Amino acid sequence: MSFISYFVNGLSLGSVYALIALGYTMVYGIAKMLNFAHGDIIMVGGFVIFTAMSTLSMPPIVAVLMAIVVCTVLGVVIEKVAYRPLRNASSISVLITAIGVSYLLQNLAQLIFGTGSRNFQSVVSVPAWRINDKLTISGETIVTIIVTTIIMIGLTLFINKTKTGRAMLAVSEDRGAAQLMGINVNRTISITFAIGSALAAVAGALLCSSYPQIGAYTGQMPGIKAFVAAVFGGIGSVPGAMIGGVALGVIENLSKAYISSQLADAIVFAVLIIILLIKPTGLLGRKMNEKV
Amino acid sequence: MAMLTIEDLHVNYGVIEAIKGVSFSVEQGEVIALIGANGAGKTTILHTITGLIPVKSGKIEFEGHDLCKTPAHKIVQMGMAHVPEGRRVFQQLSVYENLLLGAYTRKDKAEINASLELVYHRFPRLKERQKQLAGTLSGGEQQMLAMGRALMSKPRIILMDEPSMGLSPLLVAEIFDIIENINRDGTTVLLVEQNAKMALSIANRAYVLETGRLALQGKASDLMENEEVKSAYLGG
Numbered sequence: 392m393s394f395i396s397y398f399v400n401g402l403s404l405g406s407v408y409a410l411i412a413l414g415y416t417m418v419y420g421i422a423k424m425l426n427f428a429h430g431d432i433i434m435v436g437g438f439v440i441f442t443a444m445s446t447l448s449m450p451p452i453v454a455v456l457m458a459i460v461v462c463t464v465l466g467v468v469i470e471k472v473a474y475r476p477l478r479n480a481s482s483i484s485v486l487i488t489a490i491g492v493s494y495l496l497q498n499l500a501q502l503i504f505g506t507g508s509r510n511f512q513s514v515v516s517v518p519a520w521r522i523n524d525k526l527t528i529s530g531e532t533i534v535t536i537i538v539t540t541i542i543m544i545g546l547t548l549f550i551n552k553t554k555t556g557r558a559m560l561a562v563s564e565d566r567g568a569a570q571l572m573g574i575n576v577n578r579t580i581s582i583t584f585a586i587g588s589a590l591a592a593v594a595g596a597l598l599c600s601s602y603p604q605i606g607a608y609t610g611q612m613p614g615i616k617a618f619v620a621a622v623f624g625g626i627g628s629v630p631g632a633m634i635g636g637v638a639l640g641v642i643e644n645l646s647k648a649y650i651s652s653q654l655a656d657a658i659v660f661a662v663l664i665i666i667l668l669i670k671p672t673g674l675l676g677r678k679m680n681e682k683v
Numbered sequence: 684m685a686m687l688t689i690e691d692l693h694v695n696y697g698v699i700e701a702i703k704g705v706s707f708s709v710e711q712g713e714v715i716a717l718i719g720a721n722g723a724g725k726t727t728i729l730h731t732i733t734g735l736i737p738v739k740s741g742k743i744e745f746e747g748h749d750l751c752k753t754p755a756h757k758i759v760q761m762g763m764a765h766v767p768e769g770r771r772v773f774q775q776l777s778v779y780e781n782l783l784l785g786a787y788t789r790k791d792k793a794e795i796n797a798s799l800e801l802v803y804h805r806f807p808r809l810k811e812r813q814k815q816l817a818g819t820l821s822g823g824e825q826q827m828l829a830m831g832r833a834l835m836s837k838p839r840i841i842l843m844d845e846p847s848m849g850l851s852p853l854l855v856a857e858i859f860d861i862i863e864n865i866n867r868d869g870t871t872v873l874l875v876e877q878n879a880k881m882a883l884s885i886a887n888r889a890y891v892l893e894t895g896r897l898a899l900q901g902k903a904s905d906l907m908e909n910e911e912v913k914s915a916y917l918g919g
Binding site (some may be wrong): 557569573575677 | 780788
């Protein structure tokens with residue numbers, strides 16, 4: 392395989408990380424919490440598609456839409472039931488709750504689908520693109536890059552150009568001042584969870600199509616990587632999550648290709664540590680002003 | 684019937700009782716000053732009125748509505764705007780976006796644009812800087828933006844918390860001129876200030892707050908002559 396092919400596959404993996412990282416970073420920015428159950432939403436999305444396609448024989452596009460709906464509702468419900476009652480609790484309580492939700496989702500998946508991995512039928516039917524004898528780009532890679540690019544552009548426009556988007560920015564900067572403007576903070580947080588979970592569903596569809604396996608722990612590692620990507624880009628920053636995700640995917644794939652496939656994950660985390668040593672707020676992160 | 688009535692208000696700040704039974708009222712069209720030293724509880728009272736801090740006991744009534752149980756985000760729609768202490772403009776958003784957020788609960792685009800023109804007319808400097816990020820403005824400009832943002836909701840009453848804080852005497856005079864103008868155009872003002880001299884100079888009536896209780900109240904012109912007020916708040 393050539394460098395270009397490693398690089399393009401890295402871009403594809405990285406853009407999936409970016410989609411997941413957006414969920415982390417938006418929830419952190421707006422609800423001021425780390426939602427460690429976010430990665431498991433990917434897994435739920437994957438299982439919805441798996442069930443819809445294999446058991447119910449639905450066409451892939453319908454299965455993906457179903458996954459988006461299920462994950463969106465699930466994200467909003469989790470926030471309402473598990474996190475909202477802790478809105479004024481210490482952040483460590485919220486963090487522990489999030490980890491608890493993560494275990495709950497993983498164990499529920501094991502209960503329903505068993506402990507083993509299942510083969511996942513790709514939702515992508517685009518043929519691979521054969522550029523020359525040495526270079527072929529898979530349909531999954533092409534679709535992933537196109538879909539994530541469209542989503543990221545759309546999300547950027549939504550946040551910066553719509554009233555709801557501006558309300559999200561206002562809540563993330565100063566919750567109290569946002570309330571004084573008449574912004575319903577609880578509603579804004581629900582919308583954020585809905586968007587983040589919908590993106591996780593799409594990420595689940597793309598990820599499971601590229602790496603055609605699904606199990607209860609499918610979301611765990613991508614979730615952690617995406618969290619690293621969000622921190623790498625500057626947690627709370629939307630463009631930071633996009634850049635961080637893509638960069639991480641490319642670094643991971645190139646490390647696998649040229650250094651060691653076993654050390655790739657270690658290298659990814661080492662890069663994070665180096666970035667945080669040089670710039671503790673991440674690439675595009677801002678210093679948080681502590682409010683008295 | 685007063686526009687805003689506070690009756691026997693008690694508020695806890697953490698475990699400390701910050702407000703220990705305060706009663707006062709604001710009539711339509713007035714400028715009311717709430718003065719007192721740092722930590723007397725002035726800001727706490729404003730935050731309680733607009734729902735950012737919960738009431739422990741007592742009554743807050745605005746134009747017949749009970750505000751004690753009203754969530755913070757519903758209050759601006761009722762015609763009450765709050766210019767918070769320290770301006771709290773949205774630093775990462777432009778001046779224009781900040782002003783639009785001020786009109787968040789309003790629907791009619793044409794009316795919002797009309798309000799925007801009025802704000803730009805009142806604060807020409809905001810118009811010059813409409814595309815600039817609010818965080819890059821000077822302290823005085825941020826104060827103007829916070830006031831303009833509050834006016835964008837077309838309030839009948841505006842609560843202002845320490846508008847003079849950190850500003851040069853020249854700017855303080857300019858800001859107080861603007862507050863007088865806003866009042867003259869029909870908006871009731873509840874003003875919290877440490878700068879008692881300036882506050883009393885534009886207020887109709889004033890209340891003096893001392894560690895969570897009202898110590899004195901009366902016409903602003905009388906309080907200005909009061910020996911206690913003179914020695915404690917007006918620098919002898």
